[in-house]
Amino acid sequence: MSNQAILRLTREIQQxxxxxxxxxxxxxxxxxxxxxxxxxxxxPDTPYQFGFFEFSIKFGRDYPTHPPNVQALTTNCGRCRFNPNIYATGKVCLSILGTWRGTREEQWSSAQGLESILISIQSLMSSNPYENEPGFEVASSEHDKRNxxxxxxKIRHETLRLAVIEPLEASLGITPPSDANASLSDNEERELLEEDKPSxxxxxxxxxxxFLWYFxxxxxxxxxxxxEYPRKQKFTRMPFEHGNNSMDGHFDYAELKQRxxxxxxxxxxxxxxxxAEGLAAKEQEWGIAVNLQRQYEQIMESMKSQNNFTIGLNLVDENPFVWKLTYFGKPMTHLDGGVFEIDIHLSPKFPEVQPRVSMRTSFFHVRVSPDGVLCYFPQRSEEMRYHIDGIVAALEEENPPYDPRTAVxxxxxxxxxxxxEDRRRYNRELRRSIERTMG
Known part of the structure; x- marks a missing residue:
């Protein structure tokens, strides 16, 4: 790959x-x-909703003249085909990648890049992926509709199981139920445990x-x-599924819920x-503990100089890894009179691991999950002052644009x-939750 191509790929990744x-x-x-x-x-609004699908993309020395090689990694170790165009082997069939026939306009050109590849793959994850199978355009029988x-x-079920639950269990060190892979042989189970280690x-x-947003x-x-789907009911095999290139199994939503x-x-x-890890880091004077303590002091100094009385901030038990933010709703706004207490827990691995932010006060809001988890976005993830700004901005936003990914x-x-009428009910529920914070 030429230096120019490397610079281009670097720019695409950074963007x-x-x-x-x-x-x-x-x-x-x-x-x-x-x-x-x-x-x-x-x-959102597809059977793939809020699943986490991983792909490996290898760029050759001839990029961008030719497309990279793309492999799907969320395949249950080569056992699950998630789409007519995403095989259990990991093959992704797209004309843009040269792995599927298409018109000249649909084929790869050097004007395309990493983002267009990912968007093309994402487009396969539609509300009715059965339509991606060649020949469906002329199929309209009741049998096809049932299929x-x-x-x-079954894609909705396996998205939860394989693209949400299993990767998180692996990263948290949680052992799945003994019958979670009951359809596999003992050798296959051992192989699965070996291959499905945290990414x-x-x-x-x-x-x-x-996960906390979308729980x-x-x-x-x-x-x-x-x-609608009784426990242990078997999946229906599709006409285009064969051999190991399929999605076989059975429904067990009760187990998924438990997991x-x-x-x-x-x-x-x-x-x-x-x-506790933060207090230990403070006692040992780790650099991250010193850094967070200093960031806290700088934020407090800035708030004092700006006479900012809408925010109260303190470290819980003088621990720089546990912050308590109190936000006072501004007069003449939709938050008027509210007193919102917010917990911010930070990891000793910050900023690689981002803070966990939750409302102590129950609050009915599109950006606050029923469990109190706040969905917000800092402009810069490595500085806590931007996190504070992002939290406040999320609370104060009266008319957020419609985006199911941020409406938690x-x-x-x-x-x-x-x-x-629904909107009026929302405003009434919002106001009631604000009044409860005043007590």
């Missing part, structure tokens, strides 16, 4: 890493920038934070599906453990973006 697209994340091998790992968040519904149903790329923290959405999806709850509990415990309270979102 994605610094961009605002919540659906895409990338990381490259420190020893060779041509080896890229990517994570695609399953699009389409069954295909969506070496830094998507673990992203998964954990997003209610996952549970809501499961509760709805449990009514989600265990993961949630482990993540809450992990955040709480940072407090399903009921609040339904009302906020519903009918005019």
């Amino acid at each position: 994605l890493q610094q961009g605002t697209d919540l659906s895409l994340a990338v990381h490259y091998d420190d020893s060779d920038i041509r080896n890229v790992h990517a994570l695609i968040l399953g699009p 389409s519904e069954q295909y969506v149903a 070496p790329v830094p998507f673990a923290d992203l998964r954990k934070r997003r 209610s959405a996952y549970m809501q999806s499961i509760d709805a599906a449990m009514l 989600l709850v265990v993961i949630k509990s482990a993540l809450v415990g992990e955040g709480s453990n940072w407090s 309270n399903p009921e609040a979102s339904r009302l906020f973006w519903g009918t005019p």
